[in-house]
Amino acid sequence: MRQRIIPAIAVTIGLLALAAPHASPQTPPPKTTAGEVGQKASETGQAIRDYSVEKKDEAVAHARKITADLEAKIKDLEAQAAKQTGEVKARSQAQIKELKAKRAKASQKASELGRATKASWEKAKEGFADAYRDLASAYDRAAAEWKK
Numbered sequence: 001m002r003q004r005i006i007p008a009i010a011v012t013i014g015l016l017a018l019a020a021p022h023a024s025p026q027t028p029p030p031k032t033t034a035g036e037v038g039q040k041a042s043e044t045g046q047a048i049r050d051y052s053v054e055k056k057d058e059a060v061a062h063a064r065k066i067t068a069d070l071e072a073k074i075k076d077l078e079a080q081a082a083k084q085t086g087e088v089k090a091r092s093q094a095q096i097k098e099l100k101a102k103r104a105k106a107s108q109k110a111s112e113l114g115r116a117t118k119a120s121w122e123k124a125k126e127g128f129a130d131a132y133r134d135l136a137s138a139y140d141r142a143a144a145e146w147k148k
Contacts, residue, residue, distance in 0.1 A: 048113075048129045053121040056113070063110040063128050067103065070135060074099045077142055095142040102135040 051059035074096070081092035109128040116124035 048125055048132070051125065053116070053118050056116065056121070059125070060110060060114040063113055063132070064107075067106050067110055067132065067135075070106075070132075070139060071103055073139060073143075074103060077139075077146065080146060092142075092146070095138075095145070099135070099138055099142060102131070102138050106131040106135045 048059055048063060051062075077092075077099070078096050081089065081096055084092050106128065109124070109131040113124045113128045
């Protein structure tokens with residue numbers, strides 16, 4: 001049990017460290033690449049799976065935070081899409097629509113995680129982890145395509 005919580009804590013600390021503001025106001029924060037988002041998504045999915053039902057409140061808070069973090073990245077892509085024109089803009093808007101649908105599903109699964117009972121906990125964890133991984137993968141694909 002203890003061995004399962006330690007990786008979850010390490011991933012959470014790592015994500016918080018990435019989100020923390022930098023000490024120097026003159027140094028811009030480093031850009032997170034699509035590949036890094038994918039790697040974090042994989043780690044995050046595993047971290048959620050490692051939570052026990054006794055730590056449900058922590059798992060739900062973590063799930064909502066990471067979903068909100070990815071939502072901010074989606075909004076950045078949406079701002080970039082608004083600057084596009086023609087066929088590129090249409091394709092970008094379709095990707096944004098897909099990302100928003102996947103984000104809504106991940107948010108729904110996070111809510112289900114909060115309502116999970118001891119009997120449904122494992123299924124709820126897997127459901128959120130799968131939905132989040134799907135969202136993060138879609139984000140990776142969209143971000144990679146826009147960098148071409």
